[in-house]
Amino acid sequence: MLIELIGINKKYDKEVLKVDKLVLKEGLVYGIIGPSGAGKSTLLRIINLLTPPSSGTYYFMGRSLPANGKERLQLQRNMALVFQNTLLFRDSVWNNVAYGLKARGYGRIEIEQRVDALLEQVGLKDLAARRADTLSGGEAQRIAIARAVAFEPKLLLLDEPTANLDPGNIELIEKMIKTLNSTKSITVVMVTHNVFQARRIAHEVIFIHEGNIVEAGPAEQIFTDPKDPRTRDFVEGRMIY
């Protein structure tokens, strides 16, 4: 078991997320679907320890979340989050990809090898020296993912990684995600508003609605035989939001 959330909730002005229990197992690809404002990004941010939950218990590989800042950082370093709004540093493409490795104190040679290999993999080797703010949307998104996986996290959190991209780039990124999961056994949690995408790449699907996990289970079952009428409405495209 990689992550376990028990009785986690998050309140701002009102309660925006309420998770009685959520278990993420190692090695799987999870798809989180749900309408806008359901709490999908909030859930990812809580998992990534960026947003503290208002209450509840958080376990990472069986260890409950430490209050101590240093241990927290160690725990956080097992994961990476690719945000909904792609944000690259105002720096070269190469330095963007190298950031997490430098933060972890990798040696120069290792950093060079990894970054070069990754840029090759995402097909952007020629852009290594380019300023990141001159990239196209698809290129930027590929770099954001490369940057997040450079240090080979156990858990990769992706928030709408293909929103606003053309079919070519979507295919490329989906392929990347699948490869990372199968060859490096990185666990992936991907938020997407696109149920077809979830169907293409997720093993398990979690449907969130108004801050609640309405239904979670194997992708096939969620799409062909959903138990909850709200899930059915959503996956069949009848939910108005």
Next chain:
Amino acid sequence: MLRLYEGIIEAFRLILAFDPALLEIVLLSLRVSVIAIFISTLLGVPLGTLLGLKPEKRTRLINKIIFTFMGMPPVVAGLIIYLILSRQGPLGVLGLLYTPSAMIIAQVFLATPIVTGLTMVGIRAKGSEIEELARSLGAGSALAAWTVVKESRIAILGAIITGFSRVVAEVGAVMIVGGNIAGRTRVMTTAIVLETRKGNFELAIGLGIILLLVSFIINSILYNIQRGGKAN
């Protein structure tokens, strides 16, 4: 119009003549303002970064205070520093009044709120987003803060340029705490006031033009740093 024209001629004559008295005035101006802006940067950038990363709700009062100090009239700043440094003042024993150090202190007092306030505003635009991004990539607090500063460098250098422009051009504070003593605390702005009063308009305008030129050179250097070392 004629006077302005003669002033320009005078300015170039003074520059080309390398007049030692003038050179001393220009160098003192630069020394005082550069040291002052350096200290203000050391104080204001970390403070502004810290404030800019906090939710605005929690820094409202501090914001108002800083914005008020940003608009402090230099003569008022000069008066306050004067009272602190004068014989009877709390720091009177240091004997700093009418020295370049007093002028630096007064300018730090004027520039720090500007550097702090403008840094804060610049950081607020995207700072917390960048901080989160850095943390999600494994940065500790120190690296995350440094990344925020680096990513906001254009706004921060803008803050420093604005602070420098304010202090190098101000006259009220340095006049009060420096006293405009020839050869000791006379800077470009106070010299301009003096020469104008004496009716030496050409010399005053000449000094004004030199002040603008010096300001242009310093700002160009900072501007080039802001653009990442590349011209344009």
